[in-house]
Amino acid sequence: xxxxxxxxxxxxxxxxPAVAFAETTQVREATEEAAAGAVxxxxxxxxxxxxxxxxxxxYRVTAEGNPQVILNGRLVTVPASSLxxxxxxxxxxxxxxxxxxxx
Numbered sequence: 001x002x003x004x005x006x007x008x009x010x011x012x013x014x015x016x017p018a019v020a021f022a023e024t025t026q027v028r029e030a031t032e033e034a035a036a037g038a039v040x041x042x043x044x045x046x047x048x049x050x051x052x053x054x055x056x057x058x059y060r061v062t063a064e065g066n067p068q069v070i071l072n073g074r075l076v077t078v079p080a081s082s083l084x085x086x087x088x089x090x091x092x093x094x095x096x097x098x099x100x101x102x103x
């Protein structure tokens with residue numbers, strides 16, 4: 001009977017990380033879907049500032065859903081929270097100058 005109790009305890013402990021991982025994955029996927037649902041992002045699409053001026057084409061999109069652009073020879077990550085869809089254009093609330101100064 002002690003062997004059975006030990007096996008049950010080990011099986012319970014072994015399943016906890018899998019459950020935690022599954023929940024973390026589900027939360028991340030839900031966050032990505034919410035961000036992606038608001039604005040359609042893909043590499044090559046032009047990123048615009050709120051005033052309508054072009055900033056740069058999107059170089060790539062991170063796993064978190066943040067687009068990255070190349071400005072002044074640097075790879076700059078644009079926060080997904082600053083993005084909106086303005087008549088089919090990916091628009092950020094940040095200016096090109098603000099993005100270029102960001103670290």
